[in-house]
Amino acid sequence: MSYCDTCVIRNQAICSALSTEELSALNGIGRRRELEPGESLMWEGDDSLLVANVIDGVLKLSTGTEDGREQIVGVVYPSDFIGRPFGATSSQNVTALTNARVCIFSRSDFDAFASQHPALEHKLLQRTLSELDRTRRWMLLLGRKNAEEKLATFLLEMADRLGTEANGTISFDLPFSRQQVGDVLGLTIETVSRQITRLKKEGVIDLPSRRAVTILDRQSLEDRAG
Amino acid sequence: MSYCDTCVIRNQAICSALSTEELSALNGIGRRRELEPGESLMWEGDDSLLVANVIDGVLKLSTGTEDGREQIVGVVYPSDFIGRPFGATSSQNVTALTNARVCIFSRSDFDAFASQHPALEHKLLQRTLSELDRTRRWMLLLGRKNAEEKLATFLLEMADRLGTEANGTISFDLPFSRQQVGDVLGLTIETVSRQITRLKKEGVIDLPSRRAVTILDRQSLEDRAG
DNA sequence: CGCCGACTTGAAGAATTTCAAGGTGTGTGG
DNA sequence: CCACACACCTTGAAATTCTTCAAGTCGGCG
Structure with a gap:
């Protein structure tokens, strides 16, 4: 009996590339870990010791x-992959925003396993390519959009996720504090607060x-997203 | 006799993962193309028809x-890979800044070839992971640095490249116009010009x-880069 | 009930953009 | 060879946006 058997992301994560036997081998080198909000899994500049x-x-x-x-620089959700395989150092902090559960592997174990399972690497490549596309699109927001456009774009993305x-109407709970919204958008907490208040005042x-x-008026948000 | 035999990036590009025979197969599906400054190879939103x-x-x-x-959102140099394999659409424009030569493949040919050559996919994965790291680090500049820090960081990166x-002293020719430097840093052309002039005035x-x-005083640039 | 952290609001200040000229260098045609 | 046009860059002044600083307010929790 392995963790993977009952894993809810079994068919969305990169694990979906593996057969039952392969999965059981992967299960052997992984372990579960729970994180509380604010708890970090990796730190920028540290040796890249694990992936998850x-x-x-x-x-x-x-x-x-x-x-x-x-x-x-990124927000990750269930079935997403984190960490830096095939590299010596982590280039970001990874911190839980909500209570979280992750399935972690020592990087060296994972690297060795991945190198022997091309289908897994293929999934990881596809994921990494999509993430790079998404990240680059976000750069347009950081470099060229104003505060109103940033907030509108952000709220639409949260709504989709x-x-x-x-x-x-579309409803959700933000996994971010106001300060963290600012850290995503490259704004101060006060600017975030003012823009959000304004969107509320304007209905x-x-x-x-x-x-x-x-979200009461999605169209209006889209118009404001630039 | 194949193009690859005399290719100067043969051992830096992802091609280095391939044996002589494999390379000759890849050579069979690729062709060379020259680009002039300003000429584009792909457009944002278009079908992803080629990689290079x-x-x-x-x-x-x-x-x-x-x-x-x-x-x-990115600048590519000799031996870098461009385009979106395993995906339906290009999410960026790709445009030559200088005279350029590229080795292009139809995406479907490349996808099929890559799927049968795990070592090639592995190289591509490593490259994509590094590029994602670099891109994310650039987001800190876009979101959180001021104009002086942006210019200093940019000039140091150009110097390294x-x-x-x-x-x-370190010398180089920028492959960018002032407007393009602004487009990299999320600034207007005037702000770029003022900051550059100021760095010159201050020696x-x-x-x-x-x-x-x-660059006359690298240390000073590093101090200003934040 | 009162304290604390998170959020909001206001006013002043600073940085960057915008608008508007004014240079500079290069290539072309007279 | 000079003059002119054009693209690119610089500079100045005004306007705007966002940040900074400084109080408030709100909601939960001991």
């Missing part, structure tokens, strides 16, 4: 300057609680 | 908004001609 699959929860990838400015629809969104968002 | 290796020259990857704002050292760099840069 996200089973449940949301985590952020971030980098920072010496003087404490931070930029969130996390939203549930009910009678024409585009509703804010049932601090972390909850309801 | 850069043999010579410098090319930019860019995305834009509908209203004409542009963001350069293109610079030649001579009695304590950190010299500008022998419009495109030429000499």
Whole structure:
């Protein structure tokens, strides 16, 4: 009996490339770990000692300057892969935003296993290529969009990832604090707050609680997203 | 006699994963193409019909908004790989900045070939992972650095990529116009110009001609890079 | 009830953009 | 060979956006 047998992301994660026997071999070198919000799994600049699959929860990838400015460079969800295989150092911090469960492997074990399983590497390549595309599209937001466009784009992305629809509106709970939204968008917390408040005042969104968002007028958000 | 036999990037590009026979098979599905500055090889949103290796020259990857704002999301040099294998659409424009030579493959041919050559996919995976790391680090610059830090970081990167050292100074020719530097850094052309002029006035760099840069005080640039 | 952290709001300040000229260098045609 | 046009770059001044600094407010929890 292996963890993988009951794994909910078994068919979405890169593991889906493997046969039952191969999976059981992979299971042998992996182990589960739970993370609490704020807990980190890797640190920027550290040796790349492990890689992992996200089973449940949301985590952020971030980098920072010496003087404490931070930029969130990626957000990962269940079935996403984290860590840097085939490389000596981690180039980002990986930190849980919510309670999270991950399936971790020592990097050397994973590298060896992957090198012998081309189908797994193929899945990982596809994932990495998509992630690179998504990351590059985000650069347009960071470099060229203003605060309103940034917030609108961000809320639409969150809605697509996390939203549930009910009678024409889309609702979700943000896995981010206001400061973290700022760290994703390259804005200060105050600018984020003002833009969100403004969207609410103008009837585009509703804010049932601090972390909850309801999109009332998706079209308007799209118009504002640039 | 194949193109590959005399190819100068033969041992740096992903082709280095292949044996002589495999290389000759790859050679059979590829062809050379020359590009002039400003000429594009792919367009954002178009079907992904080809992929390529850069043999010579410098090319930019860019995305834009509908209203004409542009963001350069990557710069590629000899031996780099371009295009989107295993995906339906290109998510960036690819445009030559200098005269360039590339070795192009139809995407479907390349996908089929790669799927049968795990060592090639492995190289491509490593390259893509490094590129993703580099791209994410650049996001810190776009989201959190000010104009001076952006220019200093940019000039240091150019120096590392293109610079030649001579009695304590590093010189190179920028493959970018001022506008394009702005498109890389998320700044206007005027801000770029002012920052560059300021670095010159303060004796950190010299500008022998419009495109030429000499770094006189690397340490000062590093201090300003944040 | 009151404290604390997270968030909001306001006012002032700074950085960057925008708008508008003014240079500079290169190539072309007279 | 000079003059001119054109593209690219620089510079200045005003406008705008975003940040910074400084109070408030809100909601949960001891």
